Amino acid sequence: MKVKRTQVGIIGAGPAGLTLARLLFESGISTVILEAKDREYVENRIRAGVLEKGSVELLGRAKSDARLQSNAQIHKGIEISLNGDRCRVNLEKLSGGKHVTVYGQTEITIDLIEVHTKLGGEIIFEASNVIPRDFETKTPVIQYESNGDLTELQCDFIAGCDGFHGISRSSIPPSKLKFFERVYPYSWLGILAEAPPPSKELIYASHERGFALYSMRPPTRSRLYLQCENNTTLDHWPDEVIWNELRCRLGVKDAHLIQEGEIIEKGVTPMRSFVTEPMQYGNLFLAGDAAHIVPPTGAKGLNLALSDIFYLSNAFTSFYDTGSTKELKSYSKTALSRIWKTERFSWWMTSMLHKASETDNFEDRIRLAELDYLLSSEAALSSLAENYTGLPY
Ligand code: RFL
Ligand code: PHB
Numbered sequence: 001m002k003v004k005r006t007q008v009g010i011i012g013a014g015p016a017g018l019t020l021a022r023l024l025f026e027s028g029i030s031t032v033i034l035e036a037k038d039r040e041y042v043e044n045r046i047r048a049g050v051l052e053k054g055s056v057e058l059l060g061r062a063k064s065d066a067r068l069q070s071n072a073q074i075h076k077g078i079e080i081s082l083n084g085d086r087c088r089v090n091l092e093k094l095s096g097g098k099h100v101t102v103y104g105q106t107e108i109t110i111d112l113i114e115v116h117t118k119l120g121g122e123i124i125f126e127a128s129n130v131i132p133r134d135f136e137t138k139t140p141v142i143q144y145e146s147n148g149d150l151t152e153l154q155c156d157f158i159a160g161c162d163g164f165h166g167i168s169r170s171s172i173p174p175s176k177l178k179f180f181e182r183v184y185p186y187s188w189l190g191i192l193a194e195a196p197p198p199s200k201e202l203i204y205a206s207h208e209r210g211f212a213l214y215s216m217r218p219p220t221r222s223r224l225y226l227q228c229e230n231n232t233t234l235d236h237w238p239d240e241v242i243w244n245e246l247r248c249r250l251g252v253k254d255a256h257l258i259q260e261g262e263i264i265e266k267g268v269t270p271m272r273s274f275v276t277e278p279m280q281y282g283n284l285f286l287a288g289d290a291a292h293i294v295p296p297t298g299a300k301g302l303n304l305a306l307s308d309i310f311y312l313s314n315a316f317t318s319f320y321d322t323g324s325t326k327e328l329k330s331y332s333k334t335a336l337s338r339i340w341k342t343e344r345f346s347w348w349m350t351s352m353l354h355k356a357s358e359t360d361n362f363e364d365r366i367r368l369a370e371l372d373y374l375l376s377s378e379a380a381l382s383s384l385a386e387n388y389t390g391l392p393y
């Protein structure tokens with residue numbers, strides 16, 4: 001068995017693991033990232049697209065924002081469409097001057113990998129049988145295989161940034177963790193299309209046929225989503241059905257705004273809320289989707305992963321600068337306070353905008369009353385704007 005040594009061993013090269021590695025590198029702390037997939041796969045995953053100010057600032061601190069600064073779009077508002085009637089939510093005015101940035105997670109991942117590898121950071125792609133061990137001791141290790149070699153990576157700490165299906169969370173004895181979960185009775189069909197989006201801003205559409213979201217990947221592409229049934233398959237969604245449904249849910253008045261184009265990617269995403277408490281056990285720290293999941297309606301999954309990394313990178317830096325374990329010990333508590341507020345917001349946006357089950361007509365009326373109230377109340381809209389643009393760290 002080969003032996004390697006680093007200060008912080010990171011499992012997973014998603015946005016959480018990569019940003020952590022970049023920030024620690026900038027503070028002179030060594031890391032090795034172990035990633036199960038190959039680089040091409042990691043760089044081609046299509047996921048989130050809306051960034052809060054705190055996320056953009058963190059990517060700046062990670063020295064990975066050069067392309068973002070020149071290619072991203074600033075959005076000062078969103079639109080909400082209710083059965084075809086559109087209403088603009090002025091995020092900037094309602095939040096006291098804040099906005100969101102539209103830039104795809106795919107591009108963020110490409111940027112982080114490019115900068116980190118150029119500066120000499122180590123990412124081991126296609127690492128298999130990755131097993132975190134001995135993290136209840138002061139000498140944790142991550143065992144893994146790469147190119148046929150079995151290696152033991154000795155480290156001071158392990159950061160489990162390996163997403164919802166990763167190995168880190170499941171390596172902690174279940175009796176030490178508590179899980180909180182809600183699975184929703186619908187999913188999203190997502191498409192990426194070579195077609196201009198119907199509006200300069202995102203449109204969240206609640207319609208009697210179900211929810212639809214009209215987003216974008218600047219400069220030329222549309223990123224579009226449709227509420228669908230949980231057991232749907234892509235066979236149910238030929239291109240023509242998708243375009244018709246997108247037109248229909250935007251309403252008769254705006255249907256002409258939909259411009260068709262080649263559909264480059266199609267996929268179904270289930271909707272889940274999930275939180276693990278605590279997010280640390282001994283010297284193993286969980287961050288991002290490894291610890292929590294939100295349904296994508298509030299555009300928070302990626303932003304939450306990055307806010308965890310803000311707290312965790314500060315805690316590691318403080319430890320290596322001063323020897324203090326205070327921030328490391330309180331990492332989970334600090335991160336969870338923001339996570340639960342964001343879980344609440346994502347659950348609220350999801351429940352309010354999606355068509356509820358046919359059988360619960362009471363819940364559906366409450367949902368419509370909530371939407372009606374939101375669109376008629378500056379106080380309610382200000383709360384949406386404050387949460388959508390991002391709660392403070
Ligand atoms: P990631 O991005 O899942 O990265 C985890 C990385 O760990 C690797 N990995 C392992 N590596 C080594 N050994 C193992 N045993 C491993 N197991 C897994 C994986 O290959 C991967 O590279 O987690 P991270 O960094 O915490 O980032 C979180 C965000 O990616 C996530 O919150 C968002 O993308 C969620 N999400 C969306 N969020 C939004 O805000 N808007 C969206 O539109 C949106 N769409 C999505 C999404 C998540 C999806 N998933 C997870 C299936 C669409 C999809 C399909
Ligand atoms: C996206 O562009 O992928 C996106 C935007 C807003 C959301 C979810 C996804 O709420």
